[in-house]
Structures are given as C-alpha cells and as structure tokens.
Amino acid sequence: xxxxxxxxxxxxxxxxxxxxxxxNPYGHNIKRDSTxxxxxRTYAYVRDLEDRKDPTKEAKVCGRVKFLRHMGKAAFxxxxxxxxxxxxxxxxxSIGADWFKEAKKLIEVGDIVCAVGYPFVTKTGELSLHxxxxxxxxxxxxxxxxxxxGLQDKELRYRQRYLDMIMNKEVKEVFLxxxxxxxxxxxxxxxxxxxxxxxxxxxxxxxxxxxxxxxTHHNALGVDRYLRIAPELYLKRVIxxxxxxxxxxxxxxxxxxMDHTHNPEFTMLEYYWxxxxxxxxxxxxxxxxxxxxxxxxxxxxxxxGEFEIDMSTPFRKIKFFDSIVEIGGVPRNILxxxxxxxxxxxxxxLEADEKASLSALQTELFDEFVEPKLIxxxxxxxxxxxxxxxxxxxxxxxEIAERxxxxxxxKEIANxxxxxxxxxxxxxxxxKQLEAKAAGDEEAHEMDEDFIQALGYGMxxxxxxxxxxxxxxxxxxxxxxxxxxxxxPAMRPLSKEIKEIRKDDK
RNA sequence: GGAUCAUUAGCUCAGUCGGUAGAGCAACGGAUUCUUAAUCCGUGGGCCGUAGGUUCGAACCCUACAUGAUCCA
Numbered sequence: 001x002x003x004x005x006x007x008x009x010x011x012x013x014x015x016x017x018x019x020x021x022x023x024n025p026y027g028h029n030i031k032r033d034s035t036x037x038x039x040x041r042t043y044a045y046v047r048d049l050e051d052r053k054d055p056t057k058e059a060k061v062c063g064r065v066k067f068l069r070h071m072g073k074a075a076f077x078x079x080x081x082x083x084x085x086x087x088x089x090x091x092x093x094s095i096g097a098d099w100f101k102e103a104k105k106l107i108e109v110g111d112i113v114c115a116v117g118y119p120f121v122t123k124t125g126e127l128s129l130h131x132x133x134x135x136x137x138x139x140x141x142x143x144x145x146x147x148x149x150g151l152q153d154k155e156l157r158y159r160q161r162y163l164d165m166i167m168n169k170e171v172k173e174v175f176l177x178x179x180x181x182x183x184x185x186x187x188x189x190x191x192x193x194x195x196x197x198x199x200x201x202x203x204x205x206x207x208x209x210x211x212x213x214x215x216t217h218h219n220a221l222g223v224d225r226y227l228r229i230a231p232e233l234y235l236k237r238v239i240x241x242x243x244x245x246x247x248x249x250x251x252x253x254x255x256x257x258m259d260h261t262h263n264p265e266f267t268m269l270e271y272y273w274x275x276x277x278x279x280x281x282x283x284x285x286x287x288x289x290x291x292x293x294x295x296x297x298x299x300x301x302x303x304x305g306e307f308e309i310d311m312s313t314p315f316r317k318i319k320f321f322d323s324i325v326e327i328g329g330v331p332r333n334i335l336x337x338x339x340x341x342x343x344x345x346x347x348x349x350l351e352a353d354e355k356a357s358l359s360a361l362q363t364e365l366f367d368e369f370v371e372p373k374l375i376x377x378x379x380x381x382x383x384x385x386x387x388x389x390x391x392x393x394x395x396x397x398x399e400i401a402e403r404x405x406x407x408x409x410x411k412e413i414a415n416x417x418x419x420x421x422x423x424x425x426x427x428x429x430x431x432k433q434l435e436a437k438a439a440g441d442e443e444a445h446e447m448d449e450d451f452i453q454a455l456g457y458g459m460x461x462x463x464x465x466x467x468x469x470x471x472x473x474x475x476x477x478x479x480x481x482x483x484x485x486x487x488x489p490a491m492r493p494l495s496k497e498i499k500e501i502r503k504d505d506k
Numbered sequence: 507g508g509a510u511c512a513u514u515a516g517c518u519c520a521g522u523c524g525g526u527a528g529a530g531c532a533a534c535g536g537a538u539u540c541u542u543a544a545u546c547c548g549u550g551g552g553c554c555g556u557a558g559g560u561u562c563g564a565a566c567c568c569u570a571c572a573u574g575a576u577c578c579a
Binding site for chain 2: 005006008010087089122123124126142148149152153167257260351493
C-alpha cells in the first residue's frame, strides 16, 4: 500500500467519514466567485466602516488550508489559492453546531476547502471572511511539511516540486516570472515579423551543435533517432524554403553531465533572420533585454548573487583575442603558439593537454581567464573559424568567423553568427568535423548531406542566434542553479526505483 | 570523473566520551467564540539512508554502496 503511514491512514478515514456525512471529499463542479486577493481588494472598504463588517455582502472563496487554529466554539483558518492567502473565521453558531463539531475533526491543514461568508475585520485588524458555510473541496491524505520552516530538503523539493510549490511561495514566483519571460520573448519576435515554427525533436543525424545526443529507436522504420541537440540545421532549411525570419522556442537534449548550469534537457530560443547580419543580431539582443527589463519592472542594475549586473545598453563588445589579452591578462605574443600557451597554462597551475589543437588551447585560455570575469553583459566577437563550424568566414580574415557569443555573470547566454551559406565550404567544414570525430572528438559534427543539398539550392544571407532560456531566467530571477528554474529537473532515480526497473527487465 | 559535507519521527533539527533515541511543529485526547508560527494540559509515533566490519556494546568508529548539496575537472 502506498499510503501506509499512520497519518495517511488517519486522513483516509477522515475522507471516508466526510463522504458518509454527505460531504464528498473529491467533489467536482465546485465554483468560486472570488479569489483570495480579489476578496481582499473588493472589500478593502470594510476597514473604514464603523462596525468594520458588511454582512450585506457574500462571497465564496476556495483554497488550501495552510494554518488552522481551533478556539473551542470558533476557529480561524488561512486558506491559500494562486492569488494569495485569506483568513476565514468559522464559529459554531454560524455554520451549525453539528457540522462544526465534525468539521473540527475532519478538516485539517493541507485540505482544500470552500467558504461562503461576508467580509469583516478582526480585532487584530485583519480583513477576513466570516463564514456562513464551510465545505471540503478536496481532502489531502498526505500531511504537509512543518508550517514554519516549510520544505527545506533540496532533494525532496526537486523530486516533489508540487510540494515545494505548496510550501515555498518564492518558487511559484520564479516560475511565474519564467512564464512571463517566455511570453515577452514570443511577443517580441512576433511583433518584428518573425514566424514561430516547429522543427523535429527526433533527428536522423544529431547536428547543429557540438554535443553528445540521446539515442532512441523508431520501431516502425527500424531506425535509430537522436533527440535533437539543436534545431539549427532545420531552421536554416526553413530559411532556404523562403521564410525569411523564423524562431523556435523549444527543448534541446544533450547527453552530458549535470551541474548547476546544465540539465540534460533545456530550453533554447533560436531565431534566423535573412538579409541581416550578426551586427543586427547584437542590436536586437540589446533591444530584447531592454524590453525584458522594462516589462518585468526590473531596474537597469540587477542583483545576481554577490554581483550587481549593469544591464544598461549598449553592451560591451570585444574581440575574442583582445579579450584574452585585455580581460584575461594573457600576453599577446603567445596567443598563436601552441607550446607557449601550454607553458603559460602550466605556469598558472592548470592542466594543459599536450595534444590539444591550437584553437582548443586558445579556447582554454578564454574559458579560464576571460569567461568568469564577464559579469556585465558582454559580446565577444571575431571567434576563430576552427571552433565555429557553421559560421561564415570573415572576408578580411578567413581564419575568423563572423560570430559573437554573449555573456552575463560569467555564463554564456547566447551565440550568434552570420550563417555559412556556401555549400562547398560547409561541405569541407563537415569533412573537417568528421576527421576530428575520427580522431576521438565525440562531440564533433556529423556529415548532414541533406543540409548541404538544401544550401545547394541557395540560402539567402542570414544571421542566426540561440539564447539559452534557462540561463536567461536564472539571471533575471537571481537563481544560481538551473534546477531552480526548471519545474522538474532531471534527477537520478532513487535506488528502489532502479531495483524495480531491473526486476522488470528480467 | 575527483574532493568535501549531509542523510535521525510526516516536516525542521539536536544527539556529549561508543553505554536504554530527543525537541519543536504536525498527529491523537481534552480546555478555549477574535487567533496570527495562537495558548494551556495529556498521549502516541523511530529500518538513526542501505549492506558489511570493529567492539561485551555502534546513530556515533571503519569499509562499500545509494541519493543529494557544494567545490574542482
């Protein structure tokens, strides 16, 4: 039996008793005519009345019982709905002596109830509902955690997010804000003529990013499929097809480790804009942040942990190699010398892979000495072409990609570039990736011949950008773990569950 | 992948030197018709994460494993 705990058994019996008394503990079609906060707003005037009550009015409010104080022949309870919390006053004479006596035992903290009554102000000054009727809406058979400290255990909070939401108000606020952020972004792109499209989540070839994919199997076709690591190659096919401004907000899946900035499934915004350049994307990114801040009522300086992030635009721009020198403090004369970089890394007490390519070592310098220092929003531009397999080459310097990455609080938030639309160059770059893969780079791209074909029909000059929604939400809600901005973050199965699964396999 | 810490009642947490397992909230019984984490009196509730080991004796010491957190890679 799943509910075999003593408290749960008690509550199951109470639900049964309620049923016997004609109060369905799981009734349906229960309507209310006011939320808690509407009640408080509508009847705020009662505070100014002489006897501080208005029995001519009546409202029905429903919510979960969060506090319950029995006072003999009266009781106070606080009920909470999505809008807020409202105090209900119940006494024997107003709801009937028999029912009062039963309800006192059968309705408890955690249950969802409905109360009908008029507004009044208590002696201690709280606007409350004076109940003439009280009924159960839904009986909870599991008790809530302790009312003062709430639910603290992080593991339980993530595994049982519903309980976390019931107990910790701030959690609901974060996810409310997340929802608003996504909605603002959608509106932002729609207003500018972008079409929202949906592209496959199951790919025959995992492309569009350097990452390890999840593999699944399509029985009907007898083929393996990859959960997408990025929508990029499909969105560009859509551009080839003639939609000139598109975006998609959806999940990507990467079969990699989990930590406070990585969840195996995460949400990305990607958008592609024909006849625009990555310079335009940077401008659009700044505009998007201006609008996010203003619609979320955030100041231009927002707190993030120990930092204060200055979000005023325009954001700082600096070239990749300049940032390594000016922000990272690395001597410029070693930047293109593998041996010198390895020597430098070792001097700084870091491990250096002797076999690493020059571009990998340059990236290492950036990751170590620059990225953590990019607290205020910063665009890093002019990336080496070797680490930008899908980006267009700069005309002035073929070793540099027309690309930027965008950082806030030492985290990569976005990545954008002029899209490579030369099919032959793209073909060569895929071949290079295949060589890297053969040499052991598990995250290198696969060859996608259909994508090359699509480019063969001609993709107009296009720029595209991906923005990590989870990390963006982290910055804007001052949360430091990606798990705190994902309702149901990935968790290891409990050991019991593993045993069950293994049993089923046999 | 490595290091450190945590895991004790439904929840939040104590637990001394290795010697009968503790509190608050919640629950149960009672008092209380204006309480605010209500208050007062009384009662019950434990696989001390799991499995081994050391010991006359382990929540406590040792080992492995599981899960989580933090830091590092």
